[in-house]
Amino acid sequence: MEDVVKKATDVTEKVCEWRSPEQLKELLDLELTDGGESESKILQHCRDAIRYSIKTTHPRFFNQLYAGMEPYSMVASFITEALKPSLYTYEVAPVFTLIEDAVLRKMMEMIGWEEGGDGIFNAGGSMSNMYAVNLARYHHYPHIKELGLSAAPRLVIFTSRECHYSISKAAALLGVGTKNVYVEKFLGCVCACVSVCVQGAVPFMVNATAGTTVLGAFDPIEEIADICEKYNLWLHVDACWGGAALMSQKHKHLLKGIHRANSVAWNPHKMLMACLQCSAFLVRDKTHLLQRCHSAQASYLFQQDKFYDVSYDTGDKSVQCSRKPDAFKFWLMWKALGTRELEQRVDRALAMARYLAQEVEKREGFRLLMDPEYANVCFWYIPPSLRNLSDGPEFWKKLHTVAPVIKERMMKKGSMMVGYQPHGDKANFFRMIIISPQVSKQDMDFVLDEIHNLGKDL
Numbered sequence: 345m346e347d348v349v350k351k352a353t354d355v356t357e358k359v360c361e362w363r364s365p366e367q368l369k370e371l372l373d374l375e376l377t378d379g380g381e382s383e384s385k386i387l388q389h390c391r392d393a394i395r396y397s398i399k400t401t402h403p404r405f406f407n408q409l410y411a412g413m414e415p416y417s418m419v420a421s422f423i424t425e426a427l428k429p430s431l432y433t434y435e436v437a438p439v440f441t442l443i444e445d446a447v448l449r450k451m452m453e454m455i456g457w458e459e460g461g462d463g464i465f466n467a468g469g470s471m472s473n474m475y476a477v478n479l480a481r482y483h484h485y486p487h488i489k490e491l492g493l494s495a496a497p498r499l500v501i502f503t504s505r506e507c508h509y510s511i512s513k514a515a516a517l518l519g520v521g522t523k524n525v526y527v528e529k530f531l532g533c534v535c536a537c538v539s540v541c542v543q544g545a546v547p548f549m550v551n552a553t554a555g556t557t558v559l560g561a562f563d564p565i566e567e568i569a570d571i572c573e574k575y576n577l578w579l580h581v582d583a584c585w586g587g588a589a590l591m592s593q594k595h596k597h598l599l600k601g602i603h604r605a606n607s608v609a610w611n612p613h614k615m616l617m618a619c620l621q622c623s624a625f626l627v628r629d630k631t632h633l634l635q636r637c638h639s640a641q642a643s644y645l646f647q648q649d650k651f652y653d654v655s656y657d658t659g660d661k662s663v664q665c666s667r668k669p670d671a672f673k674f675w676l677m678w679k680a681l682g683t684r685e686l687e688q689r690v691d692r693a694l695a696m697a698r699y700l701a702q703e704v705e706k707r708e709g710f711r712l713l714m715d716p717e718y719a720n721v722c723f724w725y726i727p728p729s730l731r732n733l734s735d736g737p738e739f740w741k742k743l744h745t746v747a748p749v750i751k752e753r754m755m756k757k758g759s760m761m762v763g764y765q766p767h768g769d770k771a772n773f774f775r776m777i778i779i780s781p782q783v784s785k786q787d788m789d790f791v792l793d794e795i796h797n798l799g800k801d802l
Contacts, residue, residue, distance in 0.1 A: 347391065352399040353413045353782065358758030359402045361395055368396060403782040404760035404790070409557065409585050412780030414617040416677035421619045424669050431465075431667040432659025433645055434652060440669030441656050447671040447678075451610060451624055454590045456603030462634045463626035464661050465670045469584035470510035472609035472625035473551070475634075475663070477501065477514040479607060479627065480549040480578035482637040489637065493519050498545040501525045504563050506556040508582055549578040554599050555586020558767055558775060559713075560720030562586055566601030573604075581605040584623070586718060588615035591683065592690040598717070612674040615693065615719065615779055616686060622670045634661045689781050693719045696778045700788045707792060713773050721776040722767075725750065725795050727802040744771035750799040759794055 351357050363371060372392055373385075399405060401413035429437040431444065448463040466472060481488060487495040499520055503511050505527045512522045526540065526547075540547055550572050552563040565581060572579040581602050587610035589595040590602070602608065606628055613622040627634050639660040646660050659665065678686065697719045704710045704723045709731060713722035727746060733739040747764035754760055763775045776791065 347394045349413065349415075349418075352394075352401050353403065355403045355782075355787070357399070357402070359405055359761050360398045360755060360758050362755045362758060363396060371396065398761065401780075403780060403784075403787055406776045406778065406791070407761040407763045409614045409777055410617070410620060410779065411777065412617050412782060414619060414677055416680040417617065417619040417622075417673040420673040420676040424672055429669055430665075431669050432657070432662070432665060434654075434656035435650070437669060440672055441658060443675045444658070444669065444671035445656075447675050448624060448626065450678075452626055455605075455608055455626065457626075457628050459630065461626060461628045461630055462632070462661070463624055464634065464658065465622070465624050466662065466667070467664065468621050468623050469508070469582070469609050469611045470513065471663075472584065472611075472623055473508065473510045473580070473582055474514040474517060475625045476551070476578075476580040476582075476607045476609065477511070477518055477520065477549065479634060479637050480580065481518070481520070483578055483606075483629075483633060484546075484548045486636075496546075499524060500540050500545045500547045501549045501551060502528050502547060502577075503551040504528070504553055506559065506561055506563075507551055507553050508557060508584070511551050511582075547575065547577055549580060552579065552581050552605075553586075554581050554583035554602065555589070555718050556720075557585065558720065558765060559722060560585070560716060560718030562598045562717060564601075565599060565605070569601050569604035578606045579604065580607045580609070582609050584609050584611040585614050587611070588686075588690050589718070591616070591687045592694075593687065594691055595694060615690060616674070616677075617689070617779065618670075618674045618677060622673050624671075638663055692781055693778050693783075696783055696785070696788060697721050697776075699785055700776060700778065700791070703788060703792060707796075709796065710792065713767075713770065719778045721778065722773050723776075724771070724773045725799055727799050729802065740771045746799060746802055747772040747774055749802060750795055753798045754794065757798070760791060762791065762795070 373389065400408070400411060405411050429440055431437045431440055434441045444465055449460060452461050452463070466475065481499060485496040501511065501515060501520060501524065503525060512525050515522050515525045524545065550568055552565050552568045554562050554565065569579055571577070583599060583602065586598060587608070589598045608626045610626065611623045612618040613620045641660065646654070646657055648654060659667065697716045700721045701712055701716050704712050704721070709726045709728065711724045711726060713724070724743060725746060726743060730739060730742055744766070751764055754762065764772050765775060766772050774795070
């Protein structure tokens with residue numbers, strides 16, 4: 345409680361105590377031995393693990409698409425770890441089976457599926473996207489489940505250039521093939537459909553992204569849905585990051601048309617701050633497609649002559665056997681905070697992103713990559729030595745080296761964590777992700793001041 349919950353969320357403490365892998369191996373006693381150790385040594389191992397871990401709950405951790413301390417969700421995590429349930433049958437997880445069902449129903453309501461649907465919590469957004477690819481393919485070619493890839497022609501997925509890499513991973517894992525993932529501008533998707541059909545391939549799915557990882561951009565779901573309906577394509581919306589905007593009356597327009605999707609991936613552990621991991625895959629279908637696609641009918645788990653309603657045995661919908669009751673971590677915090685408070689969190693995070701973008705534009709030596717659409721603020725820091733150079737190849741080549749050095753310095757100092765990356769032909773830039781309600785305008789100002797202080801000599 346003292347070191348993880350209190351210190352790690354204290355803005356006056358460090359975000360990290362950085363050590364290289366070699367140094368950390370020396371500091372930690374990693375060797376496993378035949379005999380057990382004393383309680384004092386075990387406690388020291390705990391203290392070391394805490395000390396040298398990154399404090400992702402710190403108010404100045406802006407490095408990933410998750411952040412902040414959510415106490416109700418943390419308590420839920422403790423309860424589920426202590427109870428050790430597995431969510432495959434009602435008989436071993438009655439409470440958490442009903443809670444998962446209730447949370448999925450509410451999330452479907454937020455999406456706009458008035459008649460409900462189906463879904464499952466699983467091990468991360470990448471897994472949700474893999475579920476989508478597998479389910480879309482099964483929907484079009486159900487014999488693949490038994491006969492394998494020979495039961496279908498060459499299949500093609502359409503997606504945008506900004507999609508998550510898990511779409512390509514899903515194509516590789518499921519035998520679709522990464523070269524059959526076509527990156528298209530969606531308004532050109534009609535021409536692409538015709539083109540691949542002429543080549544003998546069959547499009548079966550379009551992946552739209554609602555909140556891209558780097559830029560926080562949203563694909564035009566409504567327009568994409570028109571194309572999918574015209575060509576009978578499965579529409580999956582990867583809203584792992586941007587799905588939280590559905591909680592906000594002010595910002596849900598970003599996902600206009602999502603109710604027309606066949607499936608949606610949404611991670612409450614991101615913007616909504618549920619404890620990791622908490623990832624939902626939702627399906628508009630109500631004909632048990634999810635179960636038919638993945639069912640193996642294990643007789644030692646899914647007996648049909650049980651003394652209760654076996655429709656509550658949800659495990660056969662999953663590709664996993666053991667599965668944690670992750671929905672409880674979202675349910676308990678939602679019960680405690682209410683929908684209005686969750687909406688206010690989303691609105692506040694996006695307002696803070698707008699504030700930071702405005703400050704970037706005001707300050708000498710900072711340049712905004714684009715106006716933020718969501719909670720991602722992307723910008724360059726230009727040290728004084730480069731400010732008189734024109735925007736030519738030499739300027740961008742030198743600027744490309746700036747962000748990595750500043751990142752190294754901030755990590756070794758432990759003052760904050762902000763990510764950076766190149767993007768297409770763009771030189772390395774910083775990507776700030778704003779989530780936690782603990783974050784203030786003073787923190788935003790600190791980030792810009794600190795970046796300048798760490799990089800002004802470059």
